[in-house]
Amino acid sequence: MSASGQGRRDRWVRFVPAGYSAVLALLIAGPLLGSGYLLLRDAVSTPRSYPTDSALGLGDAAPRAVPQDALLAVLSPVIDGGLIVKAILLVALWAAGYGAAVLARELVGAPVSAQLVATTVALWNPYVAERLLQGHWSLLAGYAALPWVALAAYRIRTGTGTGTGTGTGTGTGTGERIGRWAGLAGCLAAAGLTPTGALLAGITALSLAGRRQLAGVLALLIAASAPWLTATALSGAGSEPSDPAGIAAFAARGEPGLGTLGSLAGLGGIWNGDAVPDSRTTLLALIGTGLLLVIVATGLRSVVTDSADRDERYVRRALVVLAALAILLPALGATPWGMHVLEWLVAHVPGAGLLRDTQKYVALAMPAYALCAAAGCGVLARRFSTAPIDDARRSEAVGNGLSSDTHDDSALPSSSAGTPLPNLSPAVSRSVATVFITLLILPLLDLAWGVGGAIRPVHYPAGWQQVAEQTDGPGDIAVLPGGMFRKFRYSGKAPVLDPAPRMLPRDVLQTGELPVRGRTVSGEGARARAVETVLLQGGSAQELAEHGVGWVLVERGTPGPLGESKTTLAQLDPVYSDADLALYRVPGATEQRDRSSTHRSLVIAAHALWVALLVGGPLIATITRRARRKR
Incomplete structure (x- = not known):
């Protein structure tokens, strides 16, 4: 060849x-x-x-x-x-x-x-x-x-x-x-x-x-x-x-x-x-x-x-x-x-x-x-x-990938320096x-x-899109039942993390509590825990508004604690309802808890730096490699 x-x-x-x-x-x-x-x-x-x-x-x-x-x-x-x-x-x-x-x-x-x-x-x-x-x-x-x-x-x-x-x-x-x-x-x-x-x-x-x-x-x-x-x-x-x-x-x-x-x-x-x-x-x-x-x-x-x-x-x-x-x-x-x-x-x-x-x-x-x-x-x-490799065999070995970059002996495996290469x-x-x-x-x-x-795609009900379009006002979103994990009719037997925080355009409050091996590991969501307590104890709409909650989403058909939340929901304005989801608006003025624009700007700048490394790093590496090959 x-x-x-x-x-x-x-x-x-x-x-x-x-x-x-x-x-x-x-x-x-x-x-x-x-x-x-x-x-x-x-x-x-x-x-x-x-x-x-x-x-x-x-x-x-x-x-x-x-x-x-x-x-x-x-x-x-x-x-x-x-x-x-x-x-x-x-x-x-x-x-x-x-x-x-x-x-x-x-x-x-x-x-x-x-x-x-x-x-x-x-x-x-x-x-x-x-x-x-x-x-x-x-x-x-x-x-x-x-x-x-x-x-x-x-x-x-x-x-x-x-x-x-x-x-x-x-x-x-x-x-x-x-x-x-x-x-x-x-x-x-x-x-x-x-x-x-x-x-x-x-x-x-x-x-x-x-x-x-x-x-x-x-x-x-x-x-x-x-x-x-x-x-x-x-x-x-x-x-x-x-x-x-x-x-x-x-x-x-x-x-x-x-x-x-x-x-x-x-x-x-x-x-x-x-x-x-x-x-x-x-x-x-x-x-x-x-x-x-x-x-x-x-x-x-x-x-x-x-x-x-x-x-x-x-x-x-x-x-x-x-x-x-x-x-x-x-x-x-x-x-x-x-x-x-x-x-x-x-x-x-x-x-x-x-x-x-x-x-x-x-x-x-x-x-x-x-x-x-x-x-x-x-x-x-x-x-x-056991037989030493001759020139013909060496060429065949190189052609089959034993050498990564060169055709010299140093690129081929050997038991020790100066030992004939096995065939x-x-x-x-x-x-x-x-x-x-x-x-x-x-x-x-x-x-x-x-x-x-076990790993297969699922399809969300159309109601999720409807809820996302309806939550267009101020305030964060509280969810029911309590907890972060769900078992929907369309998601299979294994528990799944609540999709609401990624599906909806407002912040969804989550406690971060994880049920593991029969025990509960606490999370960092102190405000979310307080809001969940208000809902499960049948608190007032005013209490929700004071915690910055403008919406309450009820995810039906999934197990979890509801407590006395019916008392609270009765005080809210229904916005959307179907077999899977129900959305309520908290009436009155909601306390705004948005992060400062400075914080968001700094975090966005940090993300931009990450994207620059993710995209720019491989690009520069590819350009320099091609330049070296041309030389």
Whole structure:
């Protein structure tokens, strides 16, 4: 084959992991391709949402859904909000798988077949299944960013000449350095769709980039987190301690035959026992976890030791250490003394509530697991291959993806310097990879097609649109029944977060109280609790007006406390009513509680900075990469 033909083949081979990742993403989230909206537990998508104070993070509750809610509020008047959420989720799943493949290619020189194993580890695992069932679509965007953040941090570490090893980027031009930093900025912004995602990406970047880059990485992380940091500072909600009861409620959970540590090591163990695939409630959890850990273990030694480059070796080892801590610390957090420490933290340290769902941080193990699984393919392939590779075989190996960028010997895997390369034929590599992929998929087969059909689009009654059009006057909206979670006739058996705050153009008061494992975890919505008390005790319309309430929405057909609210509703003006919803107007003057224009301007500016990183970072990185290729 000619050099030009070989080059074209190499470029096409690189698209195989991207295509495979897309296939897995569609296989997982396929039901969402139909019409309708994602409405499952914490996931709420609506046709349109609005830039209310709550969407900007200036409500009474901590800004946990910032900047995702503001992004949907801005885009949904142009593009249906349900389509936006579906697109983000599908892209996130694809990016997680493809990012794992690229990370394995660059850090361990994985051939295409081994890259597919890395993709499978990143996508076909209990963490993805459980977070989908819990409705954490935006957290999965942060999860998807982790391999790309690791790559960007690695390139910055080696590309600025700070390493003392043989980093390939020493002497890199200014334009390329800017491009690498821009790539990291875009990755951090993508992860920063939620505060937890930003924290996950920040931990990864700060762990890998190197001491000399810490200030720059920290500055980018703060900029990418500007929306929720600014909202927290201005609203004051995040400065209040969290309810210590949330620690035990959200502690990681052991699965059959595994215990807490084993469940976390298998990338499972979410606190909500109802948000797990059926297979994880049987001995398949033990089998699947055992197979995953064996596959990861086959490549662990290779990842930790087989690298002559000091920077590359550091990044590999740092990812492995990060994975170990991401498993051990949540396991310790589920012990009595670990919960005691966390309870003290959330009760005394503002913002420590981000730590209560410790199983979220198991996401940090995914990049190392993907690397080890990909490297394990090479380890087993070498055991089945004993003959030194000749020039013809070397050319064939390069054509099948063993070399990522060059055709020299240094890009091909070897057991040690100067040792003849084993004949890693495509057939052997593909066979090992096929076995690995099969062993990873079969124990969790019910992840396919919306985790066994649990994730499917729903259709809202037309009354929601009518209510949204009617709430055109001043005042916030109170809702009945009490509580934040609903069970509608159209939403399925699982409880869902009330869609009203995202569906309606006025702020909807929510207490933030979460029913978890038979207990109630208090939220930060003090005014919402006071308003709910007025309604349930049959208070007067005047009391509602004094709390800034201009509307009361009754969501019919869903369980929840109503108390003596009929007494209060009788004093209000009915505006709209159907089988599902009833809207009432609070008569008289309503006390205005809108945030100051200065606060809104500052938060909007913080969101604009985040958008600039999200869009500008990848754009600059792409421009600089193309310029380098032309040179």
